Amino acid sequence: MLFSAIILSNTKSQSIFDMTLQCIESMIAAEKDNSDVKFEVLLIESNKQIHEVSFKFPEHVKVIIPTEDFNFHKFLNIGIKAASGDFVGLFNNDLIFQKNWLTEILKVKQQYPKVQSFCPVDYDSKFTPKTFFNGENYQFGYKVRRHIVGWCIIAEKSLFDKTGLLDERFSFFYADDDYSLMLQKYGQQHVLVANSEVSHLESKVSKELEKKKSAFFDDVEIPEKDIPRYIYTAQNRWMLERKKLLQGHIIFHKKWGNPKTVAIKSKLARIFIANGLGFLNKYFL
Structure with missing residues (x-):
């Protein structure tokens, strides 16, 4: 092999x-x-x-x-x-x-x-x-x-x-x-x-990579209109300081749905897979 x-x-x-x-x-x-x-x-x-x-x-x-x-x-x-x-x-x-x-x-x-x-x-x-x-x-x-x-x-x-x-x-x-x-x-x-x-x-990991972290997190601009309201809550505001992470978060939830929707769909998808019905997941995920 x-x-x-x-x-x-x-x-x-x-x-x-x-x-x-x-x-x-x-x-x-x-x-x-x-x-x-x-x-x-x-x-x-x-x-x-x-x-x-x-x-x-x-x-x-x-x-x-x-x-x-x-x-x-x-x-x-x-x-x-x-x-x-x-x-x-x-x-x-x-x-x-x-x-x-x-x-x-x-x-x-x-x-x-x-x-x-x-x-x-x-x-x-x-x-x-x-x-x-x-x-x-x-x-x-x-x-x-x-x-x-x-x-x-x-x-x-x-x-x-x-x-x-x-x-x-x-x-x-x-x-x-x-x-x-x-x-x-x-x-x-x-x-x-x-x-x-x-x-x-x-x-x-070597210190060379650590030195680049702050730039890696911050070197992107995100239009304010693209930032979901829940990001401004006390629980999520920390994401505003890590711009590339926030960018990934926004891309992910634009693709799959907001966090609550993703949690519900994922739970349903796992049930379908466990019962041999995973082929149905492509219709709602």
Whole structure:
């Protein structure tokens, strides 16, 4: 089986290069005992001058440099379209893969052949303590940051023949939420796999990235007429300080409905999927 790993990176420093290399090496080494799996590594690189500097990835890594500026879903779509594998991994570059991470996902796939979307677990995350699974090897669900972790999604490539590619209006924020509702709309189940472990170094990412955060949140203008009234409530006013997050929030709810509508539709969609009626979801989601 060929697995296409799609990894997003912006290699602007030695520390980021080292982190990406560690991600690639741990991903392959963790599956060295599984001779049935071969890896294709597609690095979608934001640094358009990477070939002019000293950062050289191994020959088995195919570096793709989009002409466009960074857009999370657009860059993942470039990887999906270039992928040759039966499965694709949609990965951040700040990951460390633990032994048999893919083997454990394939075990669940064998048990549930129709399931095409999976996530591993990071037990250092506050959202998924080991007690979350109650002794089970997996959990079905669509909760973002719990069942769906956008930094590491594994899917059969044929899933996107059913759902279409990722919505490129989501340049970063609310991309996970959109993926969740996309699965529900097309009646597709998603599984979080307890024995597939991947460590996410989110809190340990280099200081170069941290310095860019404020600009990343604020460098967009949103017309006041586009901002929903509920954003000005005490509970939601904090979004006004994070403009790109607010932009993602507005795009998401223009697409799927206001927060209350989304909650109702999602609950109904999950009931339909659980009862084998997920094909109806595309008519109301």
